[in-house]
Amino acid sequence: MRILFLIAAIVGVFLIVRILLRSPANKQGPEATGRIKQQGSMVRCAHCGVHVPHLNAYRAGERVYCSRDHALEDARSRDDG
Ligand SMILES: [Zn+2]
Structure with a gap:
């Protein structure tokens, strides 16, 4: 009986x-970085300098x-100058 109790204690x-x-690090880590990557x-806009998401940007x-x-x-x- 003693050994069973010891094993249960070790497993616990x-x-x-x-x-x-x-709990502290691993739960937030991959989720947070995944969200940033998805966005x-x-x-940076070459004209006004505003930062826009890569997907919403207009390319020329x-x-x-x-x-x-x-x-x-x-x-x-640019044509003028
Ligand atoms: Zn702009």
Whole structure:
């Protein structure tokens, strides 16, 4: 009977230690970084400098803009100057 009690105690301590080690960091870590990755990186508008999500950005050649208007305005101002 003593050995059974000892084994139960060891298993219990092992489970408690495992739960304590898991809960603080591992629960938040992968979830939080996953959310940031899903949103995508931010890119800077070449015209006004506003940061917009990568997916919402408007592209014209190598340049990136927050909107189509800024892409057109920037193209126009570069033609002038
Ligand atoms: Zn802009």
